[in-house]
Amino acid sequence: MADYLTYEDLKKYIAESNRAYDAQLIDKAYNLANAAHDGQMRRSGEPYITHPVSVAALLIDLGMDTESIIAALLHDVVEDTHVPLEEIKQEFGADVAALVDGVTKLTKITFSSVEEQQAENLRKMLLAMSHDVRVMLIKLCDRLHNMRTGDAWPEQKRRDKALETMEVYAPIAHRLGISGIKEELEDRSLRYLDPIGYEEITSLLSHNGGAQKFVGNIAALIGERLEENNIHGAQMSSRVKSVYGIYRKMYMQNKSFEEIYDIYAVRIILDNVAECYNALGVIHDMYHPIPSRFKDYISTPKPNMYQSLHTTVLGHEGIPFEVQIRTWEMHQTAEYGVAAHWKYKAGISSSDRLEERLAWVRQLLESQRESEDAEDLLRNIKSELLPDEVFVFTPKGDVINLPAGATVIDFAYAIHSAVGNRMTGAKVNSRIVPIDHKVQTGEIIEVITGPVNKGPSRDWLKIVTTSEAKNKIRAWFKKERKEENIAEGRAALEKELRRNLVSIPEKQYEAFMEDMAKRQRLNSAEEMYAALGYGGLQMSKLMLKIKEEYAKLIRTQDPTETFEIPIKKQKSSDGVIIEGLDNCLVKFSKCCNPLPGDEIIGFITRGFGVSIHKCDCVNVRAAENSPRWVKARWADTVQENFKSTLEIVALDRQALFADVSTALATMRVPILSLMGRQTTDGRATLSITVSVANIDHLSNVITKLKKIKDVISISRS
Ligand code: MN
Numbered sequence: 001m002a003d004y005l006t007y008e009d010l011k012k013y014i015a016e017s018n019r020a021y022d023a024q025l026i027d028k029a030y031n032l033a034n035a036a037h038d039g040q041m042r043r044s045g046e047p048y049i050t051h052p053v054s055v056a057a058l059l060i061d062l063g064m065d066t067e068s069i070i071a072a073l074l075h076d077v078v079e080d081t082h083v084p085l086e087e088i089k090q091e092f093g094a095d096v097a098a099l100v101d102g103v104t105k106l107t108k109i110t111f112s113s114v115e116e117q118q119a120e121n122l123r124k125m126l127l128a129m130s131h132d133v134r135v136m137l138i139k140l141c142d143r144l145h146n147m148r149t150g151d152a153w154p155e156q157k158r159r160d161k162a163l164e165t166m167e168v169y170a171p172i173a174h175r176l177g178i179s180g181i182k183e184e185l186e187d188r189s190l191r192y193l194d195p196i197g198y199e200e201i202t203s204l205l206s207h208n209g210g211a212q213k214f215v216g217n218i219a220a221l222i223g224e225r226l227e228e229n230n231i232h233g234a235q236m237s238s239r240v241k242s243v244y245g246i247y248r249k250m251y252m253q254n255k256s257f258e259e260i261y262d263i264y265a266v267r268i269i270l271d272n273v274a275e276c277y278n279a280l281g282v283i284h285d286m287y288h289p290i291p292s293r294f295k296d297y298i299s300t301p302k303p304n305m306y307q308s309l310h311t312t313v314l315g316h317e318g319i320p321f322e323v324q325i326r327t328w329e330m331h332q333t334a335e336y337g338v339a340a341h342w343k344y345k346a347g348i349s350s351s352d353r354l355e356e357r358l359a360w361v362r363q364l365l366e367s368q369r370e371s372e373d374a375e376d377l378l379r380n381i382k383s384e385l386l387p388d389e390v391f392v393f394t395p396k397g398d399v400i401n402l403p404a405g406a407t408v409i410d411f412a413y414a415i416h417s418a419v420g421n422r423m424t425g426a427k428v429n430s431r432i433v434p435i436d437h438k439v440q441t442g443e444i445i446e447v448i449t450g451p452v453n454k455g456p457s458r459d460w461l462k463i464v465t466t467s468e469a470k471n472k473i474r475a476w477f478k479k480e481r482k483e484e485n486i487a488e489g490r491a492a493l494e495k496e497l498r499r500n501l502v503s504i505p506e507k508q509y510e511a512f513m514e515d516m517a518k519r520q521r522l523n524s525a526e527e528m529y530a531a532l533g534y535g536g537l538q539m540s541k542l543m544l545k546i547k548e549e550y551a552k553l554i555r556t557q558d559p560t561e562t563f564e565i566p567i568k569k570q571k572s573s574d575g576v577i578i579e580g581l582d583n584c585l586v587k588f589s590k591c592c593n594p595l596p597g598d599e600i601i602g603f604i605t606r607g608f609g610v611s612i613h614k615c616d617c618v619n620v621r622a623a624e625n626s627p628r629w630v631k632a633r634w635a636d637t638v639q640e641n642f643k644s645t646l647e648i649v650a651l652d653r654q655a656l657f658a659d660v661s662t663a664l665a666t667m668r669v670p671i672l673s674l675m676g677r678q679t680t681d682g683r684a685t686l687s688i689t690v691s692v693a694n695i696d697h698l699s700n701v702i703t704k705l706k707k708i709k710d711v712i713s714i715s716r717s
Contacts (some may be wrong), residue, residue, distance in 0.1 A: 003149050004050040005057050007034075013060045014069075022066045029070040029092065036081035044152040051145060052076060058141035062178070062336060067092075068134050071099035075138060079104045102135030103142065105442060109393075136172060140181055143169050147188040162192035177305055180335055186244035197251065201243050204257050211240045215264040218315060222266060222283065222323070229282050235269040261293060261312045264321035269331050273298060276325045280309050283323050287313030290320060298330070305333050393444045400445075405465050408437050409456075412447045413469035420469065421456055421476050422449035436463045455480055461535055470535075477534030485533025486526055493532055496539055501657055501674060502550050512553065516546060578602050578610050579631040585609025592617035592717075593644045597695030602632040641691040643672055644698050645717045651710040652684035659708050660686060669701055687717065 002009070007030055014021050033052055040048035056072040064072075070092055077083045078100055085104075089097035147165060150158055166189040173182035191198045205211040215238040223236040241263045249255045257263075270276055276298065283289075293312035301307045308326040315321055326334065390402050392411060400414050408428070413420035425448040426433055432448075439445060456473045464470055477485060497504070504512050513525040520537060522528045531537035575596065576586050586602075592614040594600045599615040603626070612632055613620050620629075650656055657676060664671055672689040679685060692698045702714050 003054070003145075004044075004046045005054045006050065007053055010053050010057050010060075013057050017060050017063070019063065021069065025066060025092070026069055026073070029073040032083070032091065033073045033077055036077045036083045040080065042149070042152065044149055048076075048080075051149075054145045055138070055141045058144060059138065062137060062141070064134065064137060067096050067099065068138060070096050071103065071134070072138050072141065074100050075103045075142060076107075079107060099132065099135055099138065102132065103138050106135065106139045107142070109442075133176070136176065137178075140169060140173050140176075140178070140185075144181055144185060147185060150188070150192065158192040162189040165189045166193065177333065178336060183242040183244070187242050190244045190247060194247075197247055198243055201246050201250070201257075205240060205243075205246075205263075211264065212238070214317075214319070215240060215266060215321060218264075218321060219266045222268065222286065225282055225286055226268070226279055229278070231270065231275050231279055231282065233271060234275075234279070237267045237269075239265050239267060241265065261290060261320040262322035264319065266321060266323050268323065268325045269328055270325065272327060276309055276327060279325050280311060280323075283311060283313060283325075287315065289313050293322075298326075306330075308334065390439055390441045392439045392441065395444060395446045402439060403466060406439055407435070407463055407465065408433060408439060408445060408447070409435060409460050409464050410466045410469045411439055411445050413464070413472045414466070415447065417472040417475070419447050419449065420472055422452060422454050423456070424448050424450040424454065435460075458535075474535045478530070478536060481534065482530055485530040487529075487533070489529035489532030489534075492539060493529065493542075496543055497546070499658075499661070500543060500547065501661075501676075502546060504550065504553065508553070512549070516542070516549065519545060519549075575635045576600065576602075576612055576632055577635050579633075587611050588643065589613045589617065589619070591619050593642065593689070595642050595644055595692065595695045595698055596634045600632050600634065602630040604628040604630060641670075641693055643689055644692050645687060645689040646702065646705070647715050647717050648686040648688060648705065649712045649714075650684055650686070650708075651712065652678055652682055653710055656684060656708075656710065657686070660688065660705065663704055663708055664688075664690060664701070667701060667704060683712070 005013075010030075011023075014023065014026070030053070034049050037048040037052075042048055042051060052073045052075060055075065056069050059068050059072050074088055074092075074096070078085050078088065085097055085101055088100055143165060146161065150161060153161065165185050170182050170185040170189065173179075173185060187198075219236040219238040223234060226232075226234045241260070246257070246260060246263060249260045250257065268276075268279055270279060290312045293310075295310040297306060297308050297310065307330040308324045310322060310324055312320055312322045390404050390406065392400050392402065394400065394415065400411060402410055402414060406414075408426035409420065409423065412423045412426070423435075425435060426437065427446040427448065428437060428439070428443045430444075430446075456476055458477070460473055461470060464473065510525070513528065517523070517525045517528040520528055520531075520542065522531060522537075528537065528542075532539060532542065578586065586609055588594055589603075589611050594612055594614045594617075600612050601615050601620060602610040602612055603620075603623075605611050605628075610630065610632070623629075648660065657674070661671060661674070670691040672691055673687075674689070675687040677685055690698075690701065692701060698716070705711060705714055
């Protein structure tokens with residue numbers, strides 16, 4: 001194929017391919033591209049349109065479909081001309097537009113030099129970005145054509161492109177199993193990266209009496225012998241190992257040119273597997289095989305699906321060469337890899353194409369299961385083709401690999417804990433995003449930082465998804481905010497104790513917590529609070545232990561005290577007017593908890609002022625005749641809240657306490673104490689003291705509580 005093709009050449013290629021292409025649509029794409037690139041020149045002086053046309057021809061060679069050819073023709077149109085992607089979508093459909101968009105995005109990513117790990121990430125990222133593997137095939141052909149015509153580039157650009165091709169694109173071509181493109185990309189890169197080494201090897205090859213001629217003669221000889229042995233219709237070909245393949249063995253494995261046994265290879269393509277093994281026998285009869293150089297990739301395919309029989313024999317001139325024997329089907333897979341799928345599978349309608357593609361991935365996964373590196377490959381393909389990883393960039397172009405679902409905060413901490421700790425916001429592709437933005441493959445992320453001592457927010461712990469970020473945030477709180485952590489942890493624990501109705505008697509509280517801390521292998525209760533504060537100790541785990549110990553503790557206690565939650569004493573109220581007594585000390589009786597609105601009466605106690613009861617309180621009736629009773633009534637303005645105790649009878653079930661306390665919390669009614677006990681008939685009685693404003697307020701509360709599931713009755717005590 002010439003370096004620069006005209007559209008006439010391309011049409012010839014299409015006709016010779018013997019495949020059904022939509023010529024009209026391809027014409028239309030060419031006309032659009034030709035008009036759009038009109039007046040643009042390549043550095044070599046050729047009209048620009050020769051580049052997309054040549055790329056399209058390479059794709060025809062790979063057997064790609066009409067959509068791929070159209071996308072190849074249009075691949076530089078959006079990037080380099082005024083034609084918007086929207087127009088391509090309107091004219092050629094969403095699939096073609098997606099292909100063009102994918103190639104445009106890949107093209108924007110350029111690397112002059114990448115480290116090993118970075119290169120691997122980048123390869124994975126590029127594959128992940130091209131959800132449609134056709135995008136990658138177009139990109140590979142684009143790169144191949146650029147490398148073929150790279151002599152027009154200035155020296156530095158040649159080296160940059162060559163390095164990137166060697167580190168990124170050739171390995172992708174290899175992984176996709178397209179050996180032809182892989183080898184050419186490598187050889188052309190080597191020619192720019194080490195011109196002297198490249199020259200040395202090509203001269204060694206030509207020195208050997210014309211490498212192609214030498215190995216061609218052998219191929220002809222073998223072909224004749226196969227016919228004599230009744231193996232008919234063999235397609236013979238010969239090849240010389242790629243320059244880079246030899247280079248690697250010479251410079252990386254330190255072998256001399258003569259020690260490389262597979263520089264020359266004869267390839268035999270046959271109709272079926274049985275003939276392959278027969279041919280192997282014939283070869284070993286003709287030439288002396290070199291021991292341990294026989295490999296049966298038919299019974300054990302290579303991870304990239306490659307199948308063949310390989311043997312190395314010593315030629316009559318004393319020069320070793322490799323013989324590769326395979327069937328046509330194996331040959332197609334070896335040459336075109338992923339692309340063989342399009343080349344040899346005609347008539348896939350565009351609606352099932354997606355399903356078909358997925359099926360292909362699945363098939364590939366299946367077929368790899370038996371091969372030696374199966375697990376590795378499985379992992380690789382999964383991470384490359386399934387979206388459980390994302391790859392994003394720093395503004396400098398470093399690739400950061402994160403699990404899918406990671407946020408910009410995870411990104412910041414992946415760069416460095418100092419970056420995360422100072423983060424105040426983030427920009428994605430130059431736009432400010434919310435702090436919980438989930439990053440997508442290909443995004444360029446810039447972390448906005450504040451002052452050094454800024455520190456993360458505790459809320460971030462709920463946003464981040466990577467354990468790395470979580471650990472780094474916790475580490476910061478642990479170190480920087482000891483006092484705050486202690487207070488925070490203590491408050492959180494107290495709240496949790498109340499929520500779980502764990503009421504440790506005040507006298508035992510400190511000792512209990514010190515003991516709990518020791519059980520958590522912490523030095524003190526304070527350390528335990530601190531750990532709760534920065535998140536190093538999980539509240540739910542600690543609560544489990546606390547409840548266990550608490551259960552042991554209460555077994556030794558008076559059962560009536562167990563659920564009493566210590567509360568601040570309600571102040572005596574001025575809201576009551578006692579007949580004949582001014583400014584006396586007033587308190588409300590615990591037996592009936594009178595509320596504003598209730599009929600009340602006072603009882604003069606010894607030394608404790610007047611105790612107020614409801615008129616219908618049992619204690620009032622019991623001491624009816626006492627001279628100490630005084631008339632009392634509510635003042636007109638009552639501002640304080642009052643205690644009231646309710647008896648709730650319900651079917652006993654697990655979350656009953658929680659439901660009641662949640663309902664009260666929702667109404668903003670403080671719970672002053674709560675006692676519960678099980679009755680023998682499967683019921684539970686809750687005695688609950690709440691703080692309410694007046695009797696209307698209380699009846700509202702009762703109405704709401706009655707709506708709780710399994711509540712049977714509620715009465716005031
Ligand atoms: Mn291009």
